[in-house]
Amino acid sequence: MDVVVIGGGPAGLSAAIRAQELGLKVVVVEEGRLGGILPQCIHTGFGLLTYGEDLTGPELAHRLINSYQGEVLRGHAAGLEYSYHRKRVRVITEGGTVTLEAPTVIYAAGARERHAHEIGIVGDRVAGIYTAGEAQALMDLYGVLPGREVVIVGSGDVGLIMARRLSLEGAKVKAVVEMLPYPGGLARNLMILRDFNIPLLLNHRVVEVRGRGRVERVKVVSGSKEEWIKCDTLLVSAGLVPRVKLLRRAGAIIDERTSGPLVNDRLETSLPGIFAAGNSLVINDLVDYAMEQGRIAAEGAEEFIREGGIPSQDWVKVIPGDNVRSVVPQLISPGREVIAYVRPSKPLNDATLTLPNGRVRLGVIKPSEMLRVRVKAEEGGVAHVEIQG
Amino acid sequence: MSPTSKFRVNCIVCPMSCYVEVELDGEIRVTGYRCPRGKEWAVQEALSPKRVVVTVLKVKGGDLPVVSVKTDPVPRDKVREVIRELSKVELVPPLRVGQVVAEVDGVKVYVTREVRGGQQTF
Amino acid sequence: MRVAVVGAGITGVCVARELSRYRVEVHVFDAKPDVGWGVSKANTGLIHACYDDDPERFPVRAKACVEGNRMWRSLVEELSIPHSWDGSMVVGDEEDLPRLRELLRRGIRNGVPELRIVEARKLEPLIKGEYALYAPTAGQISPPQAVIAIAESAAINGVRFHLETEVKGIRVKSGEVEAIITNEGEVRVDAVVNAAGLKADEVAGMVGLPMEIRPRKGEYLIFDEDAGPKPSHIIFPVPSERSKGVVVTTEVSGHLMVGPNANDVQDKEDVSTTVEGLREVYGKASKLWPLPPMNKVIRSFAGLRPEPRGGDFILGRTEVGGFYNAAGMRSPGLTAAPAVGKELASMIAEDLELDRKLRWKAGRPLPVDGGGVVCRCNLVTSGRVRWAIERMRFLGVKTPSVDSVKFRTSATAGTCQGSFCRVHIARMLAEEYGVPLWQVTLKGKGSELGVGDVKALVI
Numbered sequence: 014m015d016v017v018v019i020g021g022g023p024a025g026l027s028a029a030i031r032a033q034e035l036g037l038k039v040v041v042v043e044e045g046r047l048g049g050i051l052p053q054c055i056h057t058g059f060g061l062l063t064y065g066e067d068l069t070g071p072e073l074a075h076r077l078i079n080s081y082q083g084e085v086l087r088g089h090a091a092g093l094e095y096s097y098h099r100k101r102v103r104v105i106t107e108g109g110t111v112t113l114e115a116p117t118v119i120y121a122a123g124a125r126e127r128h129a130h131e132i133g134i135v136g137d138r139v140a141g142i143y144t145a146g147e148a149q150a151l152m153d154l155y156g157v158l159p160g161r162e163v164v165i166v167g168s169g170d171v172g173l174i175m176a177r178r179l180s181l182e183g184a185k186v187k188a189v190v191e192m193l194p195y196p197g198g199l200a201r202n203l204m205i206l207r208d209f210n211i212p213l214l215l216n217h218r219v220v221e222v223r224g225r226g227r228v229e230r231v232k233v234v235s236g237s238k239e240e241w242i243k244c245d246t247l248l249v250s251a252g253l254v255p256r257v258k259l260l261r262r263a264g265a266i267i268d269e270r271t272s273g274p275l276v277n278d279r280l281e282t283s284l285p286g287i288f289a290a291g292n293s294l295v296i297n298d299l300v301d302y303a304m305e306q307g308r309i310a311a312e313g314a315e316e317f318i319r320e321g322g323i324p325s326q327d328w329v330k331v332i333p334g335d336n337v338r339s340v341v342p343q344l345i346s347p348g349r350e351v352i353a354y355v356r357p358s359k360p361l362n363d364a365t366l367t368l369p370n371g372r373v374r375l376g377v378i379k380p381s382e383m384l385r386v387r388v389k390a391e392e393g394g395v396a397h398v399e400i401q402g
Numbered sequence: 403m404s405p406t407s408k409f410r411v412n413c414i415v416c417p418m419s420c421y422v423e424v425e426l427d428g429e430i431r432v433t434g435y436r437c438p439r440g441k442e443w444a445v446q447e448a449l450s451p452k453r454v455v456v457t458v459l460k461v462k463g464g465d466l467p468v469v470s471v472k473t474d475p476v477p478r479d480k481v482r483e484v485i486r487e488l489s490k491v492e493l494v495p496p497l498r499v500g501q502v503v504a505e506v507d508g509v510k511v512y513v514t515r516e517v518r519g520g521q522q523t524f
Numbered sequence: 525m526r527v528a529v530v531g532a533g534i535t536g537v538c539v540a541r542e543l544s545r546y547r548v549e550v551h552v553f554d555a556k557p558d559v560g561w562g563v564s565k566a567n568t569g570l571i572h573a574c575y576d577d578d579p580e581r582f583p584v585r586a587k588a589c590v591e592g593n594r595m596w597r598s599l600v601e602e603l604s605i606p607h608s609w610d611g612s613m614v615v616g617d618e619e620d621l622p623r624l625r626e627l628l629r630r631g632i633r634n635g636v637p638e639l640r641i642v643e644a645r646k647l648e649p650l651i652k653g654e655y656a657l658y659a660p661t662a663g664q665i666s667p668p669q670a671v672i673a674i675a676e677s678a679a680i681n682g683v684r685f686h687l688e689t690e691v692k693g694i695r696v697k698s699g700e701v702e703a704i705i706t707n708e709g710e711v712r713v714d715a716v717v718n719a720a721g722l723k724a725d726e727v728a729g730m731v732g733l734p735m736e737i738r739p740r741k742g743e744y745l746i747f748d749e750d751a752g753p754k755p756s757h758i759i760f761p762v763p764s765e766r767s768k769g770v771v772v773t774t775e776v777s778g779h780l781m782v783g784p785n786a787n788d789v790q791d792k793e794d795v796s797t798t799v800e801g802l803r804e805v806y807g808k809a810s811k812l813w814p815l816p817p818m819n820k821v822i823r824s825f826a827g828l829r830p831e832p833r834g835g836d837f838i839l840g841r842t843e844v845g846g847f848y849n850a851a852g853m854r855s856p857g858l859t860a861a862p863a864v865g866k867e868l869a870s871m872i873a874e875d876l877e878l879d880r881k882l883r884w885k886a887g888r889p890l891p892v893d894g895g896g897v898v899c900r901c902n903l904v905t906s907g908r909v910r911w912a913i914e915r916m917r918f919l920g921v922k923t924p925s926v927d928s929v930k931f932r933t934s935a936t937a938g939t940c941q942g943s944f945c946r947v948h949i950a951r952m953l954a955e956e957y958g959v960p961l962w963q964v965t966l967k968g969k970g971s972e973l974g975v976g977d978v979k980a981l982v983i
Contacts, residue, residue, distance in 0.1 A: 055456045057456065070514075075499045075514075075516055088897070089897035131822065135797040138797075140970075146943065156466070156978045157962040158976050160975055181485050182457070200419050204411075226968070226970030227972070261750060490983070
C-alpha cells in the first residue's frame with residue numbers, strides 16, 4: 014500500500030482517483046456512504062468548475078464512485094500513528110479492528126457541524142433542535158419530515174438550502190436568523206429567501222429554546238430588543254468545524270484561523286507524509302475546491318514516495334493581512350506558482366487582492382465565497398496576502 | 403408584472419455578483435450588469451424565472467426509503483404543483499442515475515441517486 | 525406479600541434490589557419512560573467522602589453517606605458500573621485553612637478514612653489554591669448507568685418495573701396501606717416505599733402525610749475532550765451552607781465538567797439552562813481551574829435536586845402502616861442510596877416478616893460489542909446499540925427513545941452531540957420496536973424525531 018486515504022467524500026475520492034492515475038496503490042477508508050455528505054446534498058450546484066456541468070450532490074458522488082476502481086475499507090478510522098516511513102491507521106470495521114500501514118496518508122475526514130450547545134443556546138433540551146445537516150439527512154436520505162414551523166439559525170449555505178427543502182415539502186420557514194450584519198450564503202442560495210418569502214433577520218441571535226418534549230418557541234434578540242417566535246423546529250446552521258481529532262492527536266500542528274492542519278503547498282501537514290484535503294483541511298464552500306485539494310494532496314503523496322520525502326526548502330510563510338481571515342496553504346515553496354485558497358473576513362464591493370506576485374481586481378467579495386488564486390513568492394521572505402476595499 | 407415595475411437582483415452567473423436592475427416599462431431596460439450572460443439571466447429572472455426542482459420520492463424496497471430526483475427547469479410559479487404531483491409517486495428499485503421516473507405537464511423528472519434492490523443499509 | 529416502590533431513580537432501584545433478596549413480590553412504578561430519568565440523570569455523579577455532613581444537624585445524611593460510600597466500592601465492581609476513584613480536593617488559600625480543618629474534624633467524627641490537608645499543587649499542579657482537604661475515598665460514577673445497572677440486577681432477581689405508569693393514589697384502610705392506584709389500574713400491596721424524588725411530597729400526601737420537597741436547580745457545562753487540561757481529582761471550593769459549590773471534575777466519560785450552581789425554582793419539571801446560570805458556573809469554576817473558553821462547551825444541562833424542609837433525608841417508617849419514606853434525597857443522596865436501600869429493605873423485611881431467598885444473583889450481563897462504529901465521537905458500535913435496545917426491552921421500556929440508548933452506551937454524548945449518529949440509532953430503534961422512523965423519540969412521548977414522513981404536509 015502506498016497511500017491510505019481517510020474519508021471517501023469528494024476530497025478523499027478525488028485524491029484516491031488521482032493517486033491511482035499516478036500509479037500509487039490506494040485504499041480508501043470510509044465509515045458511512047461513499048461520496049461522504051454528497052448523497053444527502055440533493056440540490057444542484059456541484060461540479061461546475063470541474064466538469065462545466067451543474068450536478069446534484071448524489072450525481073457527483075455517483076460520478077466519483079464510478080471513476081474510482083480501487084480498494085475501499087468500510088470502517089471508522091480510530092487511530093493514526095506517525096513515523097517517517099510508516100503511518101499506521103487503525104480502523105474499526107464490522108468484522109473487527111484492522112491496522113493499515115503505508116508511507117503516506119491523505120486525511121480527508123470532512124467536517125462536523127457546530128451545534129446548539131456550542132453557540133450558547135440555552136433553555137430546554139428537547140426534540141426539534143437539529144443541525145442543518147442532520148435535518149438534511151433525515152429528509153433526503155431517510156424520508157422524515159423534521160418539523161412544520163421552522164426557525165433557522167445562520168444564513169450559511171446549508172441553512173438556506175434546508176430552508177428551500179423544508180418550504181418545498183410544505184413546512185413554514187418563519188425566519189432565517191443571522192448574527193452578522195450580512196448574509197452568509199452564496200448569492201445563488203440567497204435567492205431562496207426571495208423565492209419562498211422567508212424573512213432574513215440580520216444582526217439577530219437565537220439565544221433560548223423553550224418547550225416541553227418538543228420546541229415550542231425560541232427567543233430572538235437584537236441589541237436590547239427581544240422577541241419570541243413560535244415554532245416546533247430549530248435548525249442550527251452555524252458553520253462547520255474540520256474534524257481533526259486524529260491529526261491533532263498524532264501531533265500535527267493546527268492553524269487557529271482555519272481550525273484545520275497547517276500545510277505546505279503540497280497540502281502536507283507538519284507530519285511528513287501526512288497530507289490533508291477537503292473540509293478537514295479548510296472549510297470549503299465549493300465542492301470543486303475540495304476535489305482539487307484531494308488531487309493536490311495525491312500529487313504530494315506521489316512526490317513523497319518518489320523522492321523519499323518532499324524536497325527540503327526555505328518555506329515562505331504566508332501572512333494573512335487586512336480583510337483576510339485565512340489562507341491555505343500556510344507555507345509555500347519559493348519561486349513556485351501554487352494554488353491558494355483565501356477566505357475574506359468581511360464583504361467588500363470593489364476589492365483588490367494583493368499577493369507577492371501582483372494585484373488582482375476582485376469586484377464584490379464576501380466571506381461566504383472563498384477565493385482561489387495563484388501565488389508565487391521569492392526566496393527568503395514572507396508572502397503577505399491582503400485585500401483592499 | 404405591472405407595466406412600470408423595477409426588478410433588482412444580485413447576479414449569480416459568476417462570482418462578480420453584479421447588482422442588476424431590470425426596468426420593465428413597455429420596453430426592457432437593464433443596468434448594472436458587466437457581461438451579456440448576466441444581462442440575459444437577469445431579464446429571464448425578471449420575466450419568467452425558472453427553477454430546477456429537487457426533491458425526494460418514496461421508494462418501496464430500496465436501500466433507503468426515498469430517492470433524490472431533479473426536474474427540468476420549471477416556471478417558478480409551477481414548482482408547488484410539481485411537488486404536489488410528485489408526492490403521490492412511489493418507485494421500486496432498481497433505479498439508475500438519469501432515469502426518467504415521472505413527467506408532470508411535460509416536465510421530466512430524473513433520478514439522481516442509484517438504488518439497487520435489497521436490504522436497507524445503515 | 526407485595527411491595528410497591530414509587531420512583532425508579534437511584535433510591536427506588538436500590539431499595540428494590542435490596543428487597544429482591546427476600547421472598548416478596550416487588551413492583552417499581554415510574555411515570556417516566558425509563559429508569560433514572562428524574563433527579564438521577566442530571567447530577568454531578570459524585571460518590572462523596574462524607575466530611576461535609578454535620579452529624580449533629582443531619583444525622584441521617586451523615587450516617588447513610590459514609591456507609592453508602594463503602595457500599596459503592598463493591599457495587600461498581602459487582603455490576604460493572606463505569607466509575608473512577610480519583611479522590612476529591614476541597615481547595616482554598618491560607619485564610620481558608622480554618623474551614624478546611626473544620627471539615628477535616630467533621631470527617632473524622634463521621635468516620636471518613638484517609639482524610640488529610642495537603643499542599644494543593646503537589647497533587648494537582650494546575651489547581652488554583654494553596655491548600656486542600658484531600659479525601660482519597662471520593663469517587664465518581666455515571667448516575668444514569670448506575671441506575672440502569674442496579675435496576676437490571678433487581679429485574680434479574682424478579683423485581684417488576686412498570687414504566688410510564690403514574691401513581692395516582694394510595695388506598696389506606698384502618699391506618700394500613702392496602703392498594704396502589706395507577707393509570708394502568710389498581711394493585712393490592714402490603715407496603716409502599718416512597719422514593720418519588722421531587723414528587724415524594726405528593727406521594728406522601730396521598731396517604732395524608734405532610735412533606736415539603738422543593739426543587740433546587742443545578743446547571744452544568746461539559747467541555748470537548750481535547751479542549752484543555754483536565755484535573756485528575758474532583759475539585760471542590762470551600763462549601764457554603766447551601767451547597768458544596770461548583771465542582772470541577774473529569775467525568776467518567778473523560779470530559780471536563782463543571783457545575784452545579786444552586787437556584788431554588790418553582791416548577792418541578794423546569795430543567796432549562798439559563799445564560800446567567802451558566803455564566804455563574806463558568807465564573808465560579810474558573811476560580812478553581814484554568815478552563816477552556818466557552819466555545820469549547822459541547823453540552824450544557826441542568827438538573828433538579830429534591831430539597832427537603834430541614835435539610836435531612838426523610839427515611840423509614842411513618843404513622844401510616846406499611847408506608848415507608850425514602851425521600852428528600854438531596855446531596856449526598858446518590859452516595860447514600862445503597863445504604864438507604866439496605867436500611868429500608870431490612871426494615872420492611874422485619875415488619876413483614878420476610879424470609880431471605882436461597883438463591884440470589886449479584887451480577888448482570890456484560891455489554892456486547894461488535895459491528896461498525898455508530899457514534900464516531902465516543903466510538904460506540906452498532907453491536908453495543910443493539911445490546912442497549914435489548915436491555916431496554918428487558919427492563920420494560922415501552923417507548924423507543926434515543927436517550928435510553930445514550931444512557932446505556934454514551935452514544936450521542938460526544939463532541940458532535942449526535943448530529944451524525946442520532947438518526948442511525950433511531951433507525952435501529954425503529955426497526956427493533958417496529959415503529960416508523962419519525963415516531964422514535966428523543967426522550968419519551970411528545971419528543972418524536974419528526975412530524976411525519978417527508979411528504980406528510982404535501983399530500
